[in-house]
Amino acid sequence: MKIWKLDRLQDLFAALAGERTLYIPADVAGQAKFTPWEPGMEMTKALNTNRSAKDLFFPQVEDLAAFKITGRQIQVEDNREDVEDFVIFGVRACDARSFSILDKVFLEEPADTYYKNRRDHATVMTLACSRPEATCFCTALGIDPQAPGGDVSCWVEGENLYLQANTQKGEALLEKLPAMEEGEKPQGDASVFDRLPLKDVDFSVFSEKALLHWFNSPVWEELSRSCLGCGSCTFVCPTCQCYDVKDFDTGTKVKRFRCWDSCMYSDFTMMAHGTNRPTQKERFRQRFMHKLVYYPNNHDGEIGCVGCGRCLRKCPISMNIVKVAKALKEGSV
């Protein structure tokens, strides 16, 4: 394991940024956000970013192609942004796991080349957690917040930052940095994770019963009643993956772009069928069925949530996946 003195963290950032663009979680207009590092930029004190790290691979809006029509000729332009190698520092274990959930969707054949391009160019440096929020429940989903994974894992312990490469990409990156002392990381105090109030939420039940059992549960009606259909939960969620493809007439050509979509919206997947989910109950049900039942059904039982707790903190009416999971299990609200 390599050791870097924390009081020289800015030097580490400078060294990384000398290699390629470096993103760190920093406060921008009062919000923690993955931001391109500039000299002097400090890491946020917040545990995690407001929006998730998926933004760097699957941005909210992205150009796909442009079409220029001259007479009967259609000229197709590939107008995607050039992506160069970049590093993300400070990704938490939950967000790091979300990449593998997204990969199973976007990298499966036929792979989404826009997403793949960014994934290929990225080196992910994770950061272990030691001061979780009460809304964190990564551990209930089998994620170890103290072994965060990624290409390089980092730990803060005492006055040091400990770094360990997990992949070839990670090793290659660390080799380019100034020489570092080697050493072992002291064992940190992990007892706080045993006190997390949501550590025992049971997500295993969802594989025990048939899909329709959950779909037809009587609890959806009441759970969804006060949902505003705002989609905040889907936009801050690191594992939400839906998008819509739109055309925009610029006057000289047609720009085709994609933007995030949300199953909480009335026109979600309307392009496929005109009467999809008529009320908020069906839309709401889609979100949670997808995370808890459909995704695991399609991906060897893996739950489509990483327990980051963002939806718990952000929902205007405080309805969220934990309340839903508990209510579904109990069968009543």
Added chain:
Amino acid sequence: MQERVIEKAAQLLESGLCSRVLGWKKGEFFYDVTPGVFTTAQEVRNEMVFTPFCGANLSKYLIAESRKEGKVAAFLKPCDTYSFVQLQKEHRIRRENVYAVGVQCEGMCDLDSLTALNLTGITGAEGLGENLKVFTLYGEETLSRKDALSLRCNDCKSKKLLDCDEILGESGEEQDSHRFDQVEALEAMTAEERFAFWRRELSKCIRCNACRNVCPACSCEKCVFDNPNSGVENKAAADPFEENLFHIIRAFHVAGRCTDCGECTRVCPQHIPLHLLNRKLIKDMNQLYGTYQAGADFETKPPMLDFTQEDPEPSIITNGRDSG
């Protein structure tokens, strides 16, 4: 107050006067209450709460709830009652199907206001009165409720309970709220500074539409921006400036109907101070057309729907001759 609210709700259901109760449901952590509908007294006794975290404005739910069969009892805070009156003025609520219970309010707190006090890992809290005892993963702290008030309750404009069938506690008075102080600070900036301020704030917007969906003045069955047939449907903007404009347009669209309930800013996951846009318009309208408070009564015509020969034409006043 919590006990009285729960008792009243249970009684209204048991007596058969109401078939449903609209109130707040307890959550996992004390601070995460959800607006909910209760149909039995037992449900009310098990799950209903009235804590310092019942910030959500329930009035907009009455649009849907008052159209259902039977009478719904709604528990409303002072600011909620302004929205309640305003929605009636716009003929959105069937008053005869609502039994409005006004609840005296000491101001509400929220998770953001606790976080702003540098509290992290909040697992719960205790206290229904002047003090809050907050439990966290890292210890506990007792604070005065006043210090933990949410942004909007810090600037509470009025404690009056309007148009209620019954009141728990007392209806209060309009308050000297200093709610325009920040607007004045913005007005004092140079145009460039102000532009930079709003660009920085509004560029955080993720267009989740929480602000619009929670807003009692935004009560269209289908917003044009959600309607694929409208031609302006807009899930995400093709250009980041669109987001900025969306909010300015929305502020103008609710001008004269916005009661300044503060819900937009409360719900914004990106902490954008949207209320400042609305307050700027309220302040301008007050200056130009005389003080007006949306939702304060049933009679006064909103300035944007009223016309007199004497009405100033602000665009002419400011056009090059006067910066006011």
